[in-house]
Amino acid sequence: MYLVTAQEMRDLDRYTIEHIGIPGVVLMERAGLAVAQAITEHFAQPGQAVVLSGHGNNGGDGFVVARHLSVAGWRTTVWLVGSAERMTADTQTFYEACRHLGIDVKTFGPEQADELRRWLETSDVVVDALLGTGIRGPVRPAMESVIRLVNDHARGRVVAVDVPSGVETDTGRVASVAIKADQTVTFAYAKWCHYLRPGAEHCGEVVVADIGIPPSVTASRRPAARVNHPQWWREYLKPRSRWAHKGTHGHLLVVGGSRGMLGAVAMAGTAALRAGAGLVTIAVPEGQHDPLAAKVTEALVWAWPDDGQGRFAPGSAERIGERLNRLTAVAVGPGLGRFTGEREWLTELLQQTDRPMVLDADALNVLADHPDILDHRKGDLILTPHPGEMARLAGTDTVRVENERYRVAKEWAERHDVTVVLKGTYTIIAFPDGTQMLNPTGSPAMAKAGSGDLLTGIIGALLAQKIPPSAAVPMGVYVHGLAGEFAVTSVEHSVIASDILLQVGPAIRRLLSDRVRT
Ligand SMILES: NC(=O)C1=CN([C@@H]2O[C@H](COP(=O)(O)OP(=O)(O)OC[C@H]3O[C@@H](n4cnc5c(N)ncnc54)[C@H](OP(=O)(O)O)[C@@H]3O)[C@@H](O)[C@H]2O)[C@@H](O)CC1
Ligand SMILES: Nc1ncnc2c1ncn2[C@@H]1O[C@H](COP(=O)(O)OP(=O)(O)O)[C@@H](O)[C@H]1O
Numbered sequence: 060m061y062l063v064t065a066q067e068m069r070d071l072d073r074y075t076i077e078h079i080g081i082p083g084v085v086l087m088e089r090a091g092l093a094v095a096q097a098i099t100e101h102f103a104q105p106g107q108a109v110v111l112s113g114h115g116n117n118g119g120d121g122f123v124v125a126r127h128l129s130v131a132g133w134r135t136t137v138w139l140v141g142s143a144e145r146m147t148a149d150t151q152t153f154y155e156a157c158r159h160l161g162i163d164v165k166t167f168g169p170e171q172a173d174e175l176r177r178w179l180e181t182s183d184v185v186v187d188a189l190l191g192t193g194i195r196g197p198v199r200p201a202m203e204s205v206i207r208l209v210n211d212h213a214r215g216r217v218v219a220v221d222v223p224s225g226v227e228t229d230t231g232r233v234a235s236v237a238i239k240a241d242q243t244v245t246f247a248y249a250k251w252c253h254y255l256r257p258g259a260e261h262c263g264e265v266v267v268a269d270i271g272i273p274p275s276v277t278a279s280r281r282p283a284a285r286v287n288h289p290q291w292w293r294e295y296l297k298p299r300s301r302w303a304h305k306g307t308h309g310h311l312l313v314v315g316g317s318r319g320m321l322g323a324v325a326m327a328g329t330a331a332l333r334a335g336a337g338l339v340t341i342a343v344p345e346g347q348h349d350p351l352a353a354k355v356t357e358a359l360v361w362a363w364p365d366d367g368q369g370r371f372a373p374g375s376a377e378r379i380g381e382r383l384n385r386l387t388a389v390a391v392g393p394g395l396g397r398f399t400g401e402r403e404w405l406t407e408l409l410q411q412t413d414r415p416m417v418l419d420a421d422a423l424n425v426l427a428d429h430p431d432i433l434d435h436r437k438g439d440l441i442l443t444p445h446p447g448e449m450a451r452l453a454g455t456d457t458v459r460v461e462n463e464r465y466r467v468a469k470e471w472a473e474r475h476d477v478t479v480v481l482k483g484t485y486t487i488i489a490f491p492d493g494t495q496m497l498n499p500t501g502s503p504a505m506a507k508a509g510s511g512d513l514l515t516g517i518i519g520a521l522l523a524q525k526i527p528p529s530a531a532v533p534m535g536v537y538v539h540g541l542a543g544e545f546a547v548t549s550v551e552h553s554v555i556a557s558d559i560l561l562q563v564g565p566a567i568r569r570l571l572s573d574r575v576r577t
């Protein structure tokens with residue numbers, strides 16, 4: 060599934076109408092019908108509905124909803140919050156249809172606030188068709204007062220048409236007020252605001268309804284963002300061959316694990332094995348060798364020169380070039396810490412191999428301080444920052460990263476020719492070609508130390524198995540999120556990263572069995 064901006068959606072609608080010849084009213088009819096169906100499916104029997112329509116096309120969808128609800132036996136009233144003269148032609152068509160059917164259509168003015176409030180208090184459903192993807196700037200006063208009335212007085216289920224009115228489609232921003240919906244029924248493809256805060260918090264459950272945009276139209280105009288789904292990387296998801304041996308499934312090197320942070324490399328390395336890597340070697344500062352070897356059983360442990368304080372010695376990366384080329388991927392950062400000579404150390408590591416490399420945690424902080432290090436890389440780079448690390452990389456603050464997740468990740472990925480995995484609820488993957496993917500899997504249970512280390516290991520394992528980054532990264536992020544969901548067997552609060560680790564296998568099994576079924 061694609062994830063579209065308001066402009067991309069307008070282009071798809073327009074192309075379908077003008078070049079394919081499907082009239083706008085047909086799309087609008089299907090849109091409104093889908094909303095009406097979502098409502099009637101939710102209720103065992105018809106009740107009372109109030110539909111709030113603006114004079115744009117979103118309002119037109121509202122008139123269609125009103126007609127279908129009315130025909131299905133609902134006591135339906137429409138409030139036009141706008142002017143009948145300014146309606147678009149398609150909206151006018153369905154406004155007239157409502158009137159011809161004798162559906163009660165009132166025009167809202169400030170003097171009707173009390174009457175509308177009573178309707179809101181007594182209706183089972185409130186349909187929000189005030190503003191859709193065409194919103195410009197802060198909501199104007201008349202609509203603002205209606206939105207406040209809905210948020211304060213609606214007792215029934217609030218269903219938003221396409222987007223909750225007041226939410227900006229491409230950013231999720233709310234400039235003044237926005238409808239708080241229980242459900243949002245959107246058309247053809249999800250929009251960014253369904254996933255970005257604060258807008259996403261206004262949507263309730265999001266349903267994407269088909270309105271007949273031909274898939275070939277979307278394919279020819281290819282929106283820049285997609286929702287992560289196995290459809291994008293299914294071809295790489297394979298059962299293990301009967302003839303497999305450890306050498307056929309790659310060898311990942313995990314580098315990190317300074318004193319006091321061995322857990323991070325242990326988690327990353329073990330996650331890599333659970334994600335299918337044939338061999339995993341963990342490289343740690345010499346003094347950490349024995350404690351790590353006692354901690355992990357299945358990974359090899361490799362000691363690198365120590366600075367005497369449990370961190371890597373400056374120059375320790377120089378001695379490993381030859382061995383690096385026997386590996387198939389590298390992950391640097393879990394539990395790495397900061398140390399004297401880190402800049403030269405990371406530069407050296409990048410220069411020594413053309414294997415794909417995942418950079419995480421303190422490796423990202425070193426990069427943030429010395430972005431020129433990137434000039435020395437030879438292979439594909441994947442960066443997995445959380446918002447704090449992303450802020451350091453982009454030279455901004457966490458608030459801006461959180462407000463503009465889609466933009467910050469995309470800019471960085473394009474500018475530096477790397478893949479950026481900006482972690483968080485709905486992790487965003489920004490590819491070097493400017494396209495993006497938003498990940499729907501995951502759970503608040505994952506908001507705990509150690510979850511990120513697992514992701515580094517899982518992506519590393521898939522890269523080690525020679526899956527190209529364009530597939531390995533989204534597959535890893537998806538599997539990690541699914542494992543996080545599966546780990547919630549009692550309450551989210553008590554899940555620890557080791558629980559998620561145990562669910563990596565079941566997550567892959569689920570994807571393999573879905574693959575067989577579809
Ligand atoms: N054929 C299609 O393309 C299809 C489109 N579909 C549907 O159309 C929706 C997009 O429709 P749209 O483009 O007409 O915009 P829309 O969201 O109704 O808003 C524009 C109206 O709002 C007003 N307005 C703007 N800003 C405002 C503000 N801050 N505060 C107050 N008012 C404001 C502006 O008023 P004006 O400035 O003109 O006075 C204008 O009237 C889309 O979300 C989907 O639901 C589906 O039916 C499928 C087929
Ligand atoms: N609320 C959430 N919903 C979904 N995924 C989450 C949530 N909170 C955290 N995660 C995921 O958990 C991981 C946390 O990684 P990170 O912040 O690096 O933690 P750490 O370094 O402590 O392991 C990321 O993959 C992130 O996407």
Ligand SMILES: [K+]
Nearest residue numbers: 187190222224
């Ligand atoms: K709306």
